Amino acid sequence: METRANYVIVGIFTLAAILAAFAFVYWTAAIGERGETTLLRVRIPGSASGLGRGSFVLFNGVKVGDVKRVYIDVDNPTVAIADTEIDRMTPITKSTQADIGLAGLTGQANIELKGADPKEVKLLDQAEKEGRVPEIVANPSAVTNLLQTAQNIFTRADKVLSELEGFTKDVRGPLTQTVKNVETFSDALAKNSDGIDKFLSAVSSLSEQLQNVSGRLDSTLKAAEGLLNSIDKDRIKSIVANVDTVTANLKETSKQFDTTLENVNTAVGSINDFAKQTQGTLAKVNGVLDGIDPADVRTALANIQKASDSANKAAADIAKVTDKIANRSDDINDT
CATH class of the missing domain: 1.10.287 (Helix Hairpins)
Structure with missing residues (x-):
């Protein structure tokens, strides 16, 4: 009888220890949630592509939390909402900027926080005092801007190609006629190559003669210049009078x-x-x-x-x- 009582006591003690361990873990988790981390809601205009549960939240490149959930704002479907859990000591103020960035080539997106004015009120402390969830509006995703820019480029390229195609159709006939005219002209040149050679020879001879004449003309102009310089200007004025x-x-x-x-x-x-x-x-x-x-x-x-x-x-x-x-x-x- 005494031996059985020991087993019951041991069993009860074991169950109590297990319950105490669970209670300690729960208490520790609750203290951590209330003290070290807090909820930050990030509103993302446009696309939140690449952002999901487990994505990092960075402040000036330092990890301060993780994304817990990403969903669509029911009241405004053009905005995505990311609920994050971050360090409550993160100095987020009104001047803090939030961007959606890519983590290397993996395609995983992160929420990047940067900038804060120490003189401004911290959003996390203010929201805790007011009993509400702190929110911050992120800038449009760079990925979205890139995709939108690419879409605009593709649209413009398609328009340019369409205009080029229409232009090609319009000038096809004149271009064909021009090519035919060039071909006819080249044939005429080929048939009159001898005459062209003679003409070029004559032009060459003429250029040589002009060169000789230019030399003579230069000497003549110099002589005329000397003659004009030798004339008395006062005498010319007297003759004119x-x-x-x-x-x-x-x-x-x-x-x-x-x-x-x-x-x-x-x-x-x-x-x-x-x-x-x-x-x-x-x-x-x-x-x-x-x-x-x-x-x-x-x-x-x-x-x-x-x-x-x-x-x-x-x-x-x-x-x-x-x-x-x-x-x-x-x-x-x-x-």
Whole structure:
């Protein structure tokens, strides 16, 4: 009987020890949750690709916790939420930035916290005092930005390829015609290669001649330059002044010459009138001569000859008078 009682006592003691061990472990875990770590909720706009349970939470490159759960915000499906468990001593403030980064080439994403102002209030302590879960908004995932950029590039590339395809269709005909024209031109060049060679030879000869001429022209220009340098500039100015004076005198003389010409024209008109009157007189004389005896005619002709001489003398006198008037035109104008 005494031996059985010992077994019962041992069994009860063993069960008590096991329960105490479980209680100690639970108490230790509860103390750890309340003291060393705390919950931090990270809101991630856009995609949270690569982020999952067990992903690291880093602060300035140092691990401060792990991701416990990732889910979609029911009220705003464009935002993903990551509940993390981090060290409660992590100095997270309002100026702290949260980014989603990749851990090497594994494709595993991490939450990277960086930056904090020591003068600002710590979000973890403030949330604990207010009895709420601390939250921080992460910047859009770099992976998402990369994928979006790649998508934009692919869209632009597709647009460029479509435009290039349309351009190719539009210029196919003109390009084909251009190629044909080039082929025709090349054939023509091949057929006229001899003529082209002659032309190039002629051009080469011409260039040599031009080179020789350029040498001569250079010497000529130098001689002309020396000649111009040897001329006295003051003398040239004097010659130009004399030419201006002569031109002015010719201009004044031309005015007087115009007046003389007018006087001569008047005299010539008077002589023409006199000649017309003489012709009329001669016609009448011819009519009279038809009924006159030849002897009388000879006598009359002799008289007419004398009259004609007198008329010529009178015309000469008139011309002299006209010349005198022309010569005295300046004096008349002055009066």
